[in-house]
Amino acid sequence: MNESQAREKIATLGRSMFQRGLTFGSSGNISVKIADGWLMTPTNVALGDIDPARIAKLDAAGRHLSGDAPTKEAMLHLAMYRERPNAAAVVHLHSTHSVAVSALANIDPADVLPPITAYYVMRVGRLPLIPYYPPGDQGLAEAVGKQAAKHHAVLLANHGPVVAGGSLEAAAGAIEELEETAKLYLMLQGHRTRFLTPEQVAALRERYPS
Template structure:
């Protein structure tokens, strides 16, 4: 079987995300760049119950070539890979705290302040938010492409997160960091927390 190590890594890391509550049911999806195209989690599949032999295979144009039918969220993934050519993998989650925070988003205002150094280093100091679009809609492509040019993480209003990394491990780590920082932001909401200042952020970036 081709790319067996990558397939096993997708199953292991997806299962870890599922086991810790970062996805439920068939929510969320993952894609990884491979020679000649991409591996992707199939449509309506659970991140906790993946079969490495049934992962979707897409060519360089995101055309399905083997395995089970891919996630309907292909347009989102394609937009990020186009905007960030160095991307090796993408993780899309409906994790609780990011999604909750996205429902409080006021357009024009930053959603998560720079609270910790690891948040800044892994996902950036200002994670852009894309307005709500129906899941699977191709209309979101331009918005996501523009947002992804600003940093590796994008928050989708009323939906969840889309996080890029140079590798699958890097993307998973960044997605977890985003979720934990969203939880901190919610815990601190209504207070006046001290955030990292501009000089400290610049040093980290």
């Protein structure tokens, strides 16, 4: 995928996510690794209104080269890429149900969501909770970096999910699976629930390693 194609894919995905209510206002950001650096969605621009030509370009050291100023969460994206050299894209959303789960007091910070479906286990796996930091804070990027080597998906407390993938499609598919699982989790609160067993989860992880 060349740079022009990557720009178009970012804009198309952003528009789709915005139209489907996965992000709103100017929240959320998308990045893609290219041969000589990264492309990142601009700051203070709705994902539904991304102009491919104005997407920020950063060099291999993370310096802004061209386009509009990148998202203020650029450090967060770069932390994921630094720890996951095979990652080709990162998506960060403020999706409603995931944010709601991130604010619950009784979740397990080592693995926030239970294994409700096979596809959640296959596409997301374990989901650690990153403690709260203000958006754009260097401490947030450092906290994400500490988890990123072992986990391609993390949930920022009172903020939202961040997911890296081997392609833009993989990252988008995983973060959408995460949001749907968060929705199911909230719907099941107060109900007797049958989650996948540890044996079923282990079998899925063996068959579909992330």
